[in-house]
Amino acid sequence: MTGYLVSRVVRWSTGLLLVSFISYAMMFYGAGDPILRMFMDQQGGSIALDEQALTAIRAKYGLDKPFPQQYANYITNFFQGDFGISIREKRPVLDMVLFKLPISLQIGFAATVFSILIGIPLGIIASLNHNRWLDRFIVSSVVFVNAIPIFVTGPILLLLLVVTLGVMKVPYGWKGLFDSQIILPMIVLAMAPLPTLVRQTRGAMLEVMGEDYIRTARAKGLRERTVIVRHMLRPVMTPVVTSAGLILIGLVNGALFVEAIFSIPGFGQMTLQGIQQVDFPVIMATVMIGTLIVMVGNLLIDLIYPLLDPRITK
Amino acid sequence: MQLEAGSSVRTRTLWEDAWNRFWKNKLAVIGGVVIILFFLIALVGPFLAPYDFREQDIGNQFQGPTANHWFGTDALGRDIYSRLIYGARTAAIVAIVSTTISLLIGIAVGAAAGYARGRADELLMWLTDVVMSVPGLLLAMMINAAVKRPILARLDEIYQATKNPFFLNTLWLDFALLFGILALISWPGLARLVRGQVLSIGRTTYVESARAIGASPLRILSRHVVPNALGPLLVAVSAGMGGAIVAESALSWIGIGIPPPNASWGIMLRDSLQLWRSYPHLLIAPSVAIGLMSVAFTFFGDGLNDALNPRLQQK
Numbered sequence: 001m002t003g004y005l006v007s008r009v010v011r012w013s014t015g016l017l018l019v020s021f022i023s024y025a026m027m028f029y030g031a032g033d034p035i036l037r038m039f040m041d042q043q044g045g046s047i048a049l050d051e052q053a054l055t056a057i058r059a060k061y062g063l064d065k066p067f068p069q070q071y072a073n074y075i076t077n078f079f080q081g082d083f084g085i086s087i088r089e090k091r092p093v094l095d096m097v098l099f100k101l102p103i104s105l106q107i108g109f110a111a112t113v114f115s116i117l118i119g120i121p122l123g124i125i126a127s128l129n130h131n132r133w134l135d136r137f138i139v140s141s142v143v144f145v146n147a148i149p150i151f152v153t154g155p156i157l158l159l160l161l162v163v164t165l166g167v168m169k170v171p172y173g174w175k176g177l178f179d180s181q182i183i184l185p186m187i188v189l190a191m192a193p194l195p196t197l198v199r200q201t202r203g204a205m206l207e208v209m210g211e212d213y214i215r216t217a218r219a220k221g222l223r224e225r226t227v228i229v230r231h232m233l234r235p236v237m238t239p240v241v242t243s244a245g246l247i248l249i250g251l252v253n254g255a256l257f258v259e260a261i262f263s264i265p266g267f268g269q270m271t272l273q274g275i276q277q278v279d280f281p282v283i284m285a286t287v288m289i290g291t292l293i294v295m296v297g298n299l300l301i302d303l304i305y306p307l308l309d310p311r312i313t314k
Numbered sequence: 315m316q317l318e319a320g321s322s323v324r325t326r327t328l329w330e331d332a333w334n335r336f337w338k339n340k341l342a343v344i345g346g347v348v349i350i351l352f353f354l355i356a357l358v359g360p361f362l363a364p365y366d367f368r369e370q371d372i373g374n375q376f377q378g379p380t381a382n383h384w385f386g387t388d389a390l391g392r393d394i395y396s397r398l399i400y401g402a403r404t405a406a407i408v409a410i411v412s413t414t415i416s417l418l419i420g421i422a423v424g425a426a427a428g429y430a431r432g433r434a435d436e437l438l439m440w441l442t443d444v445v446m447s448v449p450g451l452l453l454a455m456m457i458n459a460a461v462k463r464p465i466l467a468r469l470d471e472i473y474q475a476t477k478n479p480f481f482l483n484t485l486w487l488d489f490a491l492l493f494g495i496l497a498l499i500s501w502p503g504l505a506r507l508v509r510g511q512v513l514s515i516g517r518t519t520y521v522e523s524a525r526a527i528g529a530s531p532l533r534i535l536s537r538h539v540v541p542n543a544l545g546p547l548l549v550a551v552s553a554g555m556g557g558a559i560v561a562e563s564a565l566s567w568i569g570i571g572i573p574p575p576n577a578s579w580g581i582m583l584r585d586s587l588q589l590w591r592s593y594p595h596l597l598i599a600p601s602v603a604i605g606l607m608s609v610a611f612t613f614f615g616d617g618l619n620d621a622l623n624p625r626l627q628q629k
Contacts, residue, residue, distance in 0.1 A: 011440060011443075012447075014440075015440065015443065015444035018444055019448055023456060026457070026460035026461070029460070030459065030460030030463060030464050136341075143609055143612050143613070144605070144609060146612070147560070147604070147606075147608035147609045147612065148604070148605045148608075149560055149563050149567075149583070149601070149604060150564075151564070151567055151583075152583065152597070152601045152604075155587060156597075159594075245447075249446075249447075249449050249450065252449040252451075252452075253449050253450055253451045256451055271451075271452060271455070275455040275456075275458075275459055275570075276569075278459055283455075283459065286452060287448065287452050287453075290449045290452045291447050291448045291449070294449060295447050298443070298447065
């Protein structure tokens with residue numbers, strides 16, 4: 001078991017290193033001179049500086065060293081928690097991350113819980129009514145939700161609830177996990193993983209329903225509820241958990257839009273601004289951390305998978 | 315039921331069976347019709363559209379649906395109906411090209427991994443997982459930031475040197491980047507799918523038997539692997555096309571997709587999201603278009619899969 005664990009960790013770590021290398025190389029050769037960028041004014045025009053000053057500044061930040069050395073420096077710093085200094089905001093990227101990432105994690109967590117509480121029961125109900133009206137309705141609704149881009153459902157829901165129905169005021173900014181203001185962003189973000197959850201659960205239930213051991217359980221006279229909860233849910237959880245990687249990716253992507261629409265100062269907003277301002281350290285940090293989140297999630301799945309399905313021994 | 319020599323019972327092929335099953339699925343058929351209409355509009359629509367997608371009419375901004383402009387006008391007085399039609403062409407091109415590229419990469423990697431097994435398989439799957447782990451939007455933004463600028467700078471240099479106006483037109487770069495990014499995001503999923511199919515079909519007894527009696531790999535591939543793998547693959551391709559259209563809208567919304575003033579549904583959506591509270595018709599047209607195509611592709615793909623690989627119906 002530990003051999004399996006170690007091999008998975010090694011696998012994902014080397015993957016992360018590969019991502020870091022390619023990202024760094026792309027930014028290094030493609031994103032332009034960060035020093036010039038640092039002295040740009042707000043409109044993007046550059047302020048004249050003599051070459052000597054520029055060279056001195058470059059040396060100070062270690063930017064005159066060759067690429068492999070800069071990359072090595074970056075990686076060693078990264079794993080000690082030093083993500084560099086944001087070119088635009090002129091403060092450590094780590095500070096920005098420590099402030100913004102927890103916000104996104106909280107919204108993401110809330111959205112995931114919400115999505116699971118709604119999605120899995122819906123999937124089960126749909127499968128139990130296979131091909132009847134309820135099943136088709138649930139599947140169709142879920143497909144529709146998936147089809148409309150997330151940055152369209154957000155404003156539409158906003159319009160409905162704020163302007164038309166007057167149920168709430170426009171959510172703006174971040175007031176904490178337990179403020180009622182989080183409800184709308186959470187629901188909009190939950191729309192990302194919801195279709196995947198419903199379809200996976202429904203598909204898995206349909207596969208399991210025809211199995212012999214289920215028929216045996218029913219023949220033994222067990223109540224339908226017991227059959228579902230005790231015998232069907234566990235094999236159904238396997239493909240659902242496996243799709244958690246996809247769900248995580250959907251959340252990371254979706255958070256970008258949700259935070260932009262609702263003006264939430266989170267990790268997604270930081271990513272967007274980093275790209276728009278071509279802020280090299282911020283871009284690197286967001287790509288690394290975003291990938292890290294998904295990889296950690298996948299690693300956890302790799303670890304949970306044998307617990308769910310003991311047949312997996314390798 | 316006994317079949318005697320010369321009896322008149324006609325056997326049905328897999329394709330005829332599938333066709334019959336497909337027809338019974340109303341949603342899938344509707345989806346298929348919508349898709350055909352979509353490609354037709356993409357092909358000939360721009361020749362029949364009342365206005366050019368760039369044609370501005372500042373005096374008539376923000377109009378609702380009128381006789382002259384069936385879906386109204388946008389901020390620059392451009393006819394939304396015509397822009398929708400041109401947008402269909404853009405969407406079709408994006409969907410087809412990016413899905414084709416990701417299909418080529420995905421099949422190559424997946425088939426190689428499934429066939430080779432062992433070390434090669436592990437290496438390819440590792441690579442696939444790594445690419446899949448980078449959130450698509452981040453990948454898109456990073457590639458855009460890192461690749462576009464140097465190429466644009468290069469083109470500018472060449473233009474300054476040669477003064478050849480050919481190098482002024484950089485729209486192809488936006489399209490190429492978009493195709494590349496969309497393909498890059500979606501090929502891992504296809505690769506995994508293909509690999510899974512190759513592995514599972516390769517293990518079946520009928521393939522084993524075919525190999526045992528000396529069937530060539532080509533025959534095994536065409537007679538056994540392809541027909542069985544086709545179902546999930548077609549679902550993935552169909553969903554992929556719908557996904558490409560939605561992804562293009564997302565990328566254009568951020569600003570790294572198709573640039574204005576070109577007509578794409580994503581650009582129309584982005585333009586509308588500033589002002590839709592005052593002019594909701596700006597938002598409705600592109601979102602209905604995008605939503606409709608995504609739904610159509612999904613149902614069509616599902617229908618195809620059910621037709622080719624019917625699951626046992628319950629009760």
